[in-house]
Amino acid sequence: MSVLVQEGIGVDFSLTEEQELLRSEVRRFAEERIRPGVAERYARREFPADILAEMAEMGLLGMMVPEEYGGAGFSALSYVLAVEELAAVCPATAGTMSVTNSVCCWPISHFGSEELKERVLVPLASGRMIGGFGLTEPGSGSDAGSLETRATRDADSWVLNGEKAWITNAGVAGVYVVMAKTDAEAGKKGISAFVVPGDSPGLDVGEPESKMGLHASKTAPLIFDDCRVPAANLLGELGAGFKIALATLDHSRLGIAAQSLGIHRRALELAVAYARERVQFGVPIARHQAIQFKIATMATELEAARALTYRAALAEGARHGGRLASEAKLYSSEAANRACYESLQIHGGNGYSDDYEISRLYRDVRVTTIYEGSSEMQRLVISRKLLR
Ligand SMILES: Cc1cc2nc3c(=O)[nH]c(=O)nc-3n(C[C@H](O)[C@H](O)[C@H](O)COP(=O)(O)OP(=O)(O)OC[C@H]3O[C@@H](n4cnc5c(N)ncnc54)[C@H](O)[C@@H]3O)c2cc1C
Incomplete structure (x- = not known):
């Protein structure tokens, strides 16, 4: 059997009514509650404790924890949807949220004793503390x-x-x-x-x-x-700690892939808006083919990254789930880095100014190819799984 055949993993990405609702609620929350203060919080290097408390109320800090431990019992795909929405507005808050969900709650949920789950997972899932x-x-x-x-x-x-x-x-x-x-x-x-x-x-x-x-x-x-x-x-x-760490990272890479999707999407939105508005040589720069081609590539790579990430989320726990999560993290993070580079290029000198959101995204996106396993390590993981 070819290692590339992935039995039981379909390509149906249709979202349930619950997932559509979750996505729109998180998008609304991110736009209304998080966006207004992002630039100031970044400037002051301020951790948004009050916003995290509201996210806890929404069940976003124990998303995949089973309901019996006070979590929201969501699937990995629902988690990916939420992280993308948060990252499109504040990649830092998305990072805080994904760490507590996927590298703290997840291993305790999967490897913890009953007593540890009662003692530690319950307060984590409720958001009374983060991890x-x-x-x-x-x-x-x-x-x-x-x-x-x-x-x-x-x-x-x-x-x-x-x-x-x-x-x-x-x-x-x-x-x-x-x-x-x-x-x-x-x-x-x-x-x-x-x-x-x-x-x-x-x-x-x-x-x-x-x-x-x-x-x-x-x-x-x-x-x-x-x-x-x-x-x-x-x-x-x-x-068993090393195995627990590897299993945790196999899962948590979905969070970084999703964080990358959010940043990529926002970089594309900003590029489109700026290209329509900025006039050079008597026309909006969007009329120049060189700009159009950058936007076409950014949009195509975003769709590819999203499809790969959703597919990896649906495959979590399946035989090829870990490899798909690495592929999703590798591709989405590198595509998001390219998108931020090109979006900033489209913004010209203004893109280099702290007054423009793209400069913040450009700095934020850089770490996505480094943490939770660098791109080089993802290529090692993927190729080892294929060549063993
Ligand atoms: C903002 C931020 C948040 C983080 N949060 C956490 C956290 O919450 N918990 C935690 O435990 N860690 C965290 N990290 C650490 C992060 O996971 C590591 O930085 C990452 O795993 C890379 O390790 P390193 O920095 O030591 O780089 P190194 O391992 O020293 O790698 C340096 C370079 O060499 C390459 N390299 C290394 N080995 C090989 C090889 N065999 N083949 C080819 N290339 C190779 C790497 O890809 C990289 O390009 C965080 C890092 C950052 C920047």
């Missing part, structure tokens, strides 16, 4: 298996020591899923996953990163200095 994910370290990024943070057992606790770098929601999260070594001799099989409450003794948040974009989100190191968590906060089996 974070600690895998990256100063010396270990793409090569996540080389991480050095240690966890040692001491009576009824695990004691963590080490440092995590570039942690989204650091300092604002109530809980983090953290990968640490529990057996230094066992390589990747010696890594375990832990649920670490934000107020754990021995956990410190470092200085926020001075980021190029996503200024309305928080990113900072986490420092573990004899940080003690209850033994029951081990997530899944001892030694």
